[in-house]
Amino acid sequence: MSITTLSVRIGEPDIECRYPVIIGADRVIGLAFRWHRNWNALLSDGTEKDLGRPATGQKGIDMAVAWLTEEYAAGRIGAIALDMVRAEAPQPLDGEVPLLHPRMAGTEGKPASLRNIQGAKTALAGLAEHHWKPVLHGFPGSDNPWFLECLLCGWSGVRYWSHLRGRNGEPPRIYRHDGGCIGEDKIRELIPAYQA
Numbered sequence: 001m002s003i004t005t006l007s008v009r010i011g012e013p014d015i016e017c018r019y020p021v022i023i024g025a026d027r028v029i030g031l032a033f034r035w036h037r038n039w040n041a042l043l044s045d046g047t048e049k050d051l052g053r054p055a056t057g058q059k060g061i062d063m064a065v066a067w068l069t070e071e072y073a074a075g076r077i078g079a080i081a082l083d084m085v086r087a088e089a090p091q092p093l094d095g096e097v098p099l100l101h102p103r104m105a106g107t108e109g110k111p112a113s114l115r116n117i118q119g120a121k122t123a124l125a126g127l128a129e130h131h132w133k134p135v136l137h138g139f140p141g142s143d144n145p146w147f148l149e150c151l152l153c154g155w156s157g158v159r160y161w162s163h164l165r166g167r168n169g170e171p172p173r174i175y176r177h178d179g180g181c182i183g184e185d186k187i188r189e190l191i192p193a194y195q196a
């Protein structure tokens with residue numbers, strides 16, 4: 001089958017913001033995701049490829065799609081069924097998460113950096129103060145997606161610590177997420193940082 005006869009599309013992201021790149025009806029040739037400033041592809045054999053940063057004006061996801069399509073057409077990477085990808089997608093946890101996201105927790109016997117540990121402690125304290133709870137993994141860094149539960153209303157979804165930590169001594173924006181949460185008056189009542 002020629003690659004030119006197959007359409008490529010981007011599927012719905014999982015709760016870690018990884019986008020399945022789908023060829024034909026339902027074959028996934030990779031999961032594309034951003035980590036810090038680089039885009040990466042998780043391949044069907046479980047390995048990862050760091051694709052670097054997109055060119056100016058190019059979207060990272062488009063760069064990843066182009067790379068995956070070319071590799072697949074050349075026979076260098078395989079594909080797996082979308083159903084299998086969905087079945088293995090990460091799910092929220094019931095209990096406590098570790099301090100750090102696995103990608104921040106040190107690699108190949110090297111421990112996590114003190115900077116990451118300190119950053120995680122600061123972030124978790126800030127989340128607790130604002131009634132957020134991580135329900136997928138530990139601190140992923142300030143600008144990587146973090147799947148959180150809103151403890152005020154039960155909403156869950158992806159947030160970024162860089163948006164939740166506030167700036168210049170000011171608390172974060174009182175707007176928490178779509179759907180209105182419990183309303184700004186009640187939020188103000190419950191969180192001392194908004195009462196100053």
Ligand SMILES: [Zn+2]
Pocket residue numbers: 150151152153154155176177180181182
């Ligand atoms: Zn809420």
